[in-house]
Amino acid sequence: MAYDVIVIGSGPGGYVAAIRASQLGFKTAVVERESLGGICLNWGCIPTKALLKTAQVYEYTQHSKDYGITVADAKVDFDAVIKRSRGVADKMSRGVQFLMKKNKIDVIMGNGKLKSKGQVEVTDKDGKATVYDAKHIILATGARARELPNLKIDGKNVIGYRQAMVLPQQPKSMIVVGSGAIGVEFAYFYATLGTKVTIVEFLPRIVPVEDEDISKELEKIYKKKGIEIMTNASVEAVEATGNGVKAKVKTQTGEVTLEADVVLSAVGIAANIENIGLEQLGIKTDKGRVVVDKYYQTNVPGVYAIGDMVPGQALAHVASKEGIVCVEAIAYNEKKYAHKPATIDYMNIPGCTYCAPEIASVGYTEKAAKEAGYEVKVGKFPFSASGKASAAGATEGFVKVIFDAKYGEWLGTHMIGANVTEIIAETVVARKLETTYQEVLDSIHPHPTMSESVKDAIEVAYGEAIHL
Template sequence: MADQQSDLVILGGGSGGYAAALRAAELGKSVVLIEKDRVGGTCLHRGCIPTKALLHAGEIADGARESANFGVNATFEGIDMAGVNKYKDGVIGKNWKGLTGLIKSRGIEIVEGEGVLVGPKTVKVAKQDGSSDTYTGTNLILATGSYSRTLPGLELDGRRVITSEHALQLEHVPESVIVLGGGVIGCEFASAWTSFGAKVTIVEALPHLVPLEDEASSKQLERAFRKRKIDFKVGVRFEKVETSDAGVVVTLEGGQTLEAELLLVAVGRGPVSDGLGYEEQGQRLERGFVVTDELLRTAVDGVYAVGDLVSINGGPHLQLAHVGFAEGILVAEQIAGLPVVPIDYAGVPRITYSSPEVASVGLTEVDAAEKYGVDNIKSVTYDLSGNGRSAILNTKGAVKLIAQNDGPVVGVHIVGDRVGELIAEAQLIYNWEALPGEVAQLVHPHPTQSEAIGEAHMLLAGKPLHVHE
């Protein structure tokens, strides 16, 4: 079992790992990418891509049901889950084949097998044929990702009590579902299943759905979910679940019970670090997350961590695929000796792909008031009822802006169908510290939903156009 040497060894081929591999190879480094499953990680195979495929299928189902509103005669005859899964898996397969080909074309060695640290920068890989090899890098990146968490005492059986991974493999549309957790994952599945015809109830311990978003966005999503007959209970805690052949009975604090066919547990994601030799090789862990500094450097010189695995200085971290991409690129460039700067995580776009979508970048109003002082900020809300394209799409929502008094925009929050496509412009506004008047001068194409961004800034700059006084 010879030890193979390279400039960079990466443990984990998800978003952060493969982005680092591609950029490092581009910069002339020899790279070994170790992955126990398939490159692309959770996002491609069990997360972002398949869930959005389900949501798109749900959007088409809703379009068929509501076609008469647009003068189109169509009949909705139900959901063929075998067909939906074929479509979903086809999207995944096409992306996976393209990604695998791209990685190999860059001269990156892909090693299939389970890796464990046996030295500070050495990984031992157990391969499927029973053999094993070790790989040592001048630098090492830990990118082993995350898994679906549960609560203490709440056991997942994969049949009645399931995670998002199980939910993506369902071969039928459940008649009813209780979703434990009203964050991004919970709201996305609740939205998709409702479009498929299931009766959904969300249980969230915090006071609002998507609780990390601005409260105004949460309230707009809740209003839309009520209209869609999605039930939700917020500010209430889960106590226990009992399962039977017929389904589940969930008991909440106070003794209230709910019955459904399935319980989806969507209470967040934990780090994949247990049993991988991290602590034994000098890594500092916090609740299982690998602790890094702002430049993703760990406690061991020459070792970095990226993606869902990371806790920056022991604090919380955005578990998003595009964060993993950015971190992988940052670390690869750092290893190559290029100048890098820490990522401003507040400047990373966040999207919940429910119907309607919730998209944001920058600070919430509460966070902005805490950072700058409540008397030093102002906010405005532009309702999508004034936007022609939103009327065509028959969607409701709003753009909320938060800015420093006589200063730049520090938060953009949007609710409405397809508004996730608008957040890229909002990202530039926040990250380039644009003034409201500067954005108000930009000409947005008509009729598009992007006009709502412009109109909101016109309102904030004191020159509203399509706004009722």
């Protein structure tokens, strides 16, 4: 019952940390209360992408004549759509099971919590508690949907993202509260399948963490799709009716009442830091997150935390990298690893939203760069001028790049368009290597591709535009 490393939670932070620990020679176990792969794999990143792909395929059928193909009477089988999504998630979860076996990691099913320094107590589904010893304990318990006091998730009238993925039938109408990644992705999915969708956003613009130009473009495209958007608005109360719900929405011009079949609350996440023994060990928290150092150790030696439960972007790829850095730092201190790992630059984390068109960004927005004191050069290249985008029938959106005028440093990139989540990595790597604009322009980009639009945008920024 003794391990070198025990990881509590098997999401993209936890299972990756466990695999890296095993690779570095640690006897490792993972504690999981539900399904291997965590929320991302079972109820987040992966199954939602399956739903969004279905919406995209259905959208193709609606516009097939644009491609010279006639599709007669395409219909949505909502049960089959949900079934496919769950099948994709189940397959990926089984893949994590395989990885645990391959790397000789013990999987302990149950609720894990810190019992004392160096001890984890796991309570199984029958209520039996077992204590395990570990030299190092990594907390990776993730997060859940945040609830507003006046918007409690009851699973029927007000639902969260989990219920939105497995509704028994497609609603005719839906109010989506919040327009971050979760909100706009589900808005696209349901609206494309025929649900009347209204987005209610408290802040002045949708996808508020993105560059302002991205927000304007998505709002324009969504309104064209028939999605109603209310910004500077908040849902004050939700009342169940015989056929659905009535939502009282406060706007800048007064209060209005919206009616719909269901309300989807997509107002962010809350870290799972309760009932895992933090108080018992005196582990520090701040604003609902666990306080850690740059190698993810808490104030209690031997206890670490990664992923959505610590400060920083709550993204799967961030959690995975945090898990690797955490374990490699432990291994370095125990002379199992040759060098101390590089710490994460949280200003170079790509963010991706998989609505249609997709959104991808990294680094400074134009506004943030100016507020940070940079004099900037900005280039914007529309996909309407891209040969590949025109051939694909995907001319919505653009690539926007931001450079420091003084030294040519690549400050940020912001994209909205088809498959842009596949393109953003170029900026991430280039910024990591401290590449200048000239080095990118000197690197030949393949044609015709959507990705060459990054080069085209840089040419615009420096007054060298060829294709615009």
